[in-house]
Amino acid sequence: MLDDAALENSPVVANNLMNRERTLSAYSRELGMDVLAEVGAGRWLDLCCGTARALTEATAHLPEGAEIVGVDLVDHFVPNAFQGPLRLITDSVATWEPDGPSDLITCVHGLHYIGDKLGLLTRAASWLTENGLLIANFDTRSIRLPDGTPSGRRLTAALRRAGFIYDSRRHRVSLRGRRKIELPYRYIGADDGAGPNYTGQPAVNSFYST
Numbered sequence: 001m002l003d004d005a006a007l008e009n010s011p012v013v014a015n016n017l018m019n020r021e022r023t024l025s026a027y028s029r030e031l032g033m034d035v036l037a038e039v040g041a042g043r044w045l046d047l048c049c050g051t052a053r054a055l056t057e058a059t060a061h062l063p064e065g066a067e068i069v070g071v072d073l074v075d076h077f078v079p080n081a082f083q084g085p086l087r088l089i090t091d092s093v094a095t096w097e098p099d100g101p102s103d104l105i106t107c108v109h110g111l112h113y114i115g116d117k118l119g120l121l122t123r124a125a126s127w128l129t130e131n132g133l134l135i136a137n138f139d140t141r142s143i144r145l146p147d148g149t150p151s152g153r154r155l156t157a158a159l160r161r162a163g164f165i166y167d168s169r170r171h172r173v174s175l176r177g178r179r180k181i182e183l184p185y186r187y188i189g190a191d192d193g194a195g196p197n198y199t200g201q202p203a204v205n206s207f208y209s210t
């Protein structure tokens with residue numbers, strides 16, 4: 001069972017094979033929504049933003065007043081990333097905190113590499129504006145009980161009770177509107193030896209007691 005420091009140095013999390021360069025249209029496809037329409041002139045926070053290619057593209061299309069913040073563990077950002085309303089931060093989303101609320105919070109294929117996935121979803125829910133949208137690629141099978149079994153329907157029921165929508169076919173979780181959430185799961189640690197998940201890439205399983 002790995003803690004955050006060990007996990008962030010794991011070859012599963014810190015490797016060059018994962019796709020860090022998705023375009024803006026790939027973001028919209030992966031999230032099943034029109035990202036630009038959702039942000040409008042508001043603030044977009046992208047957790048685990050990779051090279052920030054999608055964010056950099058978005059700067060050319062968003063209206064005056066819009067703001068984009070990207071956070072990633074690794075500072076391999078595209079060369080023209082530091083421009084206009086885009087702010088890029090090299091930090092771990094396990095501990096990083098924003099300085100204000102966001103109208104859209106995305107995490108495109110980033111949660112697969114986080115230890116306390118439910119903790120991040122819970123914290124991100126509190127970072128939304130009143131009507132903001134949180135949306136992320138998420139596989140509930142990566143949430144495990146101490147004996148290694150997937151947390152299953154009990155977790156999806158707890159997520160729904162908390163206000164999340166979970167699309168199990170598309171492996172997507174979303175929530176509309178800032179909320180203080182408490183899920184009945186206590187994080188224990190992570191396993192980077194879980195093997196490939198539904199994306200085909202090796203991912204991290206996260207263990208919780210209930």
Ligand SMILES: C[S@@+](CC[C@H](N)C(=O)[O-])C[C@H]1O[C@@H](n2cnc3c(N)ncnc32)[C@H](O)[C@@H]1O
Pocket residue numbers: 008013018019020021022023047048049050051071072073074091092093094107108109110113114
């Ligand atoms: C599969 S890539 C996706 C990148 C980007 N969202 C995209 O779709 O192009 C996953 C990203 O998560 C980042 N990541 C993993 N653990 C992280 C952490 N604890 N904090 C911040 N970023 C993390 C990795 O560095 C990597 O860039």
